[in-house]
Amino acid sequence: MPNDSPVLQPVTIGDLHLPNRVVMAPLTRSRSSEAGVPPDFAIDYYAQRADCGLIISEATNISAQARGYAMTPGIFTPEQVEAWQRITRAVHRRDGRMFLQLWHTGRISHPSLHGGALPVAPSALKPKGQAFTNDGMQDHVTPRALETDEILAIVEDYRHAAQCAKDAGFDGVEVHSANNYLLEQFVRDSTNQRTDRYGGSIENRLRFPLEVVKAVTEVWGGGGRVGIRISPATTEPGSTPLDSTVMATYGAYVDALSKVGLLYIHDIEGVTQQTRDVPDDVDFPALRRRFSGAYIANNQYTLELAEQMLAEDKADLFSFGRSYLANPDLVGRLRSGAPLADAPKSYWYGGGSVGYSDWPGMNGQITIER
Numbered sequence: 001m002p003n004d005s006p007v008l009q010p011v012t013i014g015d016l017h018l019p020n021r022v023v024m025a026p027l028t029r030s031r032s033s034e035a036g037v038p039p040d041f042a043i044d045y046y047a048q049r050a051d052c053g054l055i056i057s058e059a060t061n062i063s064a065q066a067r068g069y070a071m072t073p074g075i076f077t078p079e080q081v082e083a084w085q086r087i088t089r090a091v092h093r094r095d096g097r098m099f100l101q102l103w104h105t106g107r108i109s110h111p112s113l114h115g116g117a118l119p120v121a122p123s124a125l126k127p128k129g130q131a132f133t134n135d136g137m138q139d140h141v142t143p144r145a146l147e148t149d150e151i152l153a154i155v156e157d158y159r160h161a162a163q164c165a166k167d168a169g170f171d172g173v174e175v176h177s178a179n180n181y182l183l184e185q186f187v188r189d190s191t192n193q194r195t196d197r198y199g200g201s202i203e204n205r206l207r208f209p210l211e212v213v214k215a216v217t218e219v220w221g222g223g224g225r226v227g228i229r230i231s232p233a234t235t236e237p238g239s240t241p242l243d244s245t246v247m248a249t250y251g252a253y254v255d256a257l258s259k260v261g262l263l264y265i266h267d268i269e270g271v272t273q274q275t276r277d278v279p280d281d282v283d284f285p286a287l288r289r290r291f292s293g294a295y296i297a298n299n300q301y302t303l304e305l306a307e308q309m310l311a312e313d314k315a316d317l318f319s320f321g322r323s324y325l326a327n328p329d330l331v332g333r334l335r336s337g338a339p340l341a342d343a344p345k346s347y348w349y350g351g352g353s354v355g356y357s358d359w360p361g362m363n364g365q366i367t368i369e370r
């Protein structure tokens with residue numbers, strides 16, 4: 001029976017006409033080469049999912065320094081650009097749209113991924129937890145605090161990566177400013193204890209992320225094809241709040257992003273994958289109202305919850321992460337009420353095409369033209 005859910009109807013955001021309000025959330029799958037080149041079977045994986053409103057790629061390193069996980073892709077060498085071109089072409093042949101997520105992990109990294117050099121961060125503060133390296137999981141280390149002039153160089157790395165994404169045929173880019181990677185490390189007062197113009201006041205802590213956004217929008221001819229991902233309520237990589245004034249910080253951030261005319265903010269409502277509970281003072285609808293562009297809601301969404309949020313005018317689009325791992329035709333399944341397949345965790349990170357690009361659709365394998 002066809003489902004006439006409003007979530008599955010066409011919508012226009014900026015100049016992008018989308019067939020539905022379902023977004024494929026960025027999903028790191030750790031299947032790229034040591035040189036950060038995505039495999040050919042990633043062509044099948046992404047193109048199989050092209051009937052959603054918008055695909056957002058897995059987080060993609062803007063430079064060698066940005067890398068914090070083994071086997072993640074990059075977008076800064078000609079070889080990487082060519083591989084991504086093959087992917088975007090296949091997505092476009094199936095009438096899909098795809099943005100690339102621009103990533104710098106900062107302190108969520110490990111020396112073994114950098115020839116022994118320390119990961120970089122706003123301040124020399126060791127994160128909890130472990131890094132995914134070529135030698136398995138290893139404890140995080142205390143990073144090196146960036147010198148002021150190095151920060152300008154990283155802005156230029158973002159500019160270069162944004163240009164590479166354009167050359168690779170993406171329809172736009174999403175700046176990853178969530179989940180306590182480098183940009184969020186600057187935003188939060190617990191991880192940014194700098195005393196130069198990039199630390200201290202909210203204005204100073206937002207300076208670097210906003211310089212990045214400015215560089216990226218310059219490459220893309222304005223904010224119309226640039227989105228940003230934020231996670232105001234995250235506690236990662238631990239379980240305690242990262243910021244003493246979340247709403248003041250993120251209110252100022254969203255106001256500044258709104259002025260730049262970004263296409264969307266992509267908000268992780270709660271702690272990614274773990275909970276939708278948020279502290280009392282965190283108010284996502286209030287952030288949405290302050291922003292001029294579209295609002296993509298994420299975290300533990302079902303079709304029913306998306307319908308409810310849309311009816312209450314609390315979001316425009318809805319991104320689905322884990323549901324996309326094993327359901328290439330998620331939109332079709334939501335439309336027909338078909339059951340969703342579940343990907344075992346052993347397939348999430350690392351490996352080949354098995355458990356990645358071989359999940360069938362409801363009507364059999366979705367074959368992709370190369």
Ligand SMILES: Cc1cc2nc3c(=O)[nH]c(=O)nc-3n(C[C@H](O)[C@H](O)[C@H](O)COP(=O)(O)O)c2cc1C
Binds near residue numbers: 057176229298348
């Ligand atoms: C395997 C896996 C990889 C992920 N990789 C990324 C990533 O590269 N970038 C990102 O911003 N979030 C990443 N996330 C978080 C998801 O985008 C999403 O926020 C999370 O899964 C919650 O949405 P869901 O409840 O629909 O799964 C990842 C999540 C999973 C399960």
